Amino acid sequence: MSNRRTVNRNEQRAARALSRSHGTTYMQALSALRKPSTPWLKSLHYHDDDYTILAGEVAWISDVGRRTRSGKRVYRRDGIAWGEPSWKEGDEIGLYYCGTLRVPVLVEVIAPPEFNPRLVQEQSHGQEPAAGERWPWVTRVRGLRRVDLAKAPTLDDLGIEHKLMARRPKLRLTADEHRRLLQALS
Numbered sequence: 001m002s003n004r005r006t007v008n009r010n011e012q013r014a015a016r017a018l019s020r021s022h023g024t025t026y027m028q029a030l031s032a033l034r035k036p037s038t039p040w041l042k043s044l045h046y047h048d049d050d051y052t053i054l055a056g057e058v059a060w061i062s063d064v065g066r067r068t069r070s071g072k073r074v075y076r077r078d079g080i081a082w083g084e085p086s087w088k089e090g091d092e093i094g095l096y097y098c099g100t101l102r103v104p105v106l107v108e109v110i111a112p113p114e115f116n117p118r119l120v121q122e123q124s125h126g127q128e129p130a131a132g133e134r135w136p137w138v139t140r141v142r143g144l145r146r147v148d149l150a151k152a153p154t155l156d157d158l159g160i161e162h163k164l165m166a167r168r169p170k171l172r173l174t175a176d177e178h179r180r181l182l183q184a185l186s
Helices: 009-022 026-033 117-122 162-167 175-184
Strands: 039-044 058-063 092-097 102-109 137-146 170-172
Touching (some): 009 026, 039 175
Antiparallel strands (some): 102 137
């Protein structure tokens, strides 16, 4: 059975209280309540274009925003657009290139996620006409480790079932999965 971390009611209450008292979003408060950094795996659309983030390089990754079936953006009660990633500064993220089953890059979150569809649209280079609307959440990251795609660990190497990444764009890693990722990228 998986030992992935879930948020319990007490953590939810504490995060709501912290959010109200400090004027932050619920997700920022929840992240602040988590003591140790959390390792993640995030899927990226890979366009077979040798995209990478080098060690020490500052870059950004984007995440999906939520919309209704009619295309209207969904907002939380606090007025923030729904879909903010729950990672926090200091968390490490393995970048999983969809279609390759490989994780060639490890980055560290260096700033809280921000809602910035304009940045995504301006820097999508026309690869997707509505990229900013579809992927509006931006997280600034710094490259920690990378290997060539052909030498990168696979999901199997990390002990992660393929179907887990087929169903979601990001996943919290267990301590063992994180350890295997670090070893494979060193």
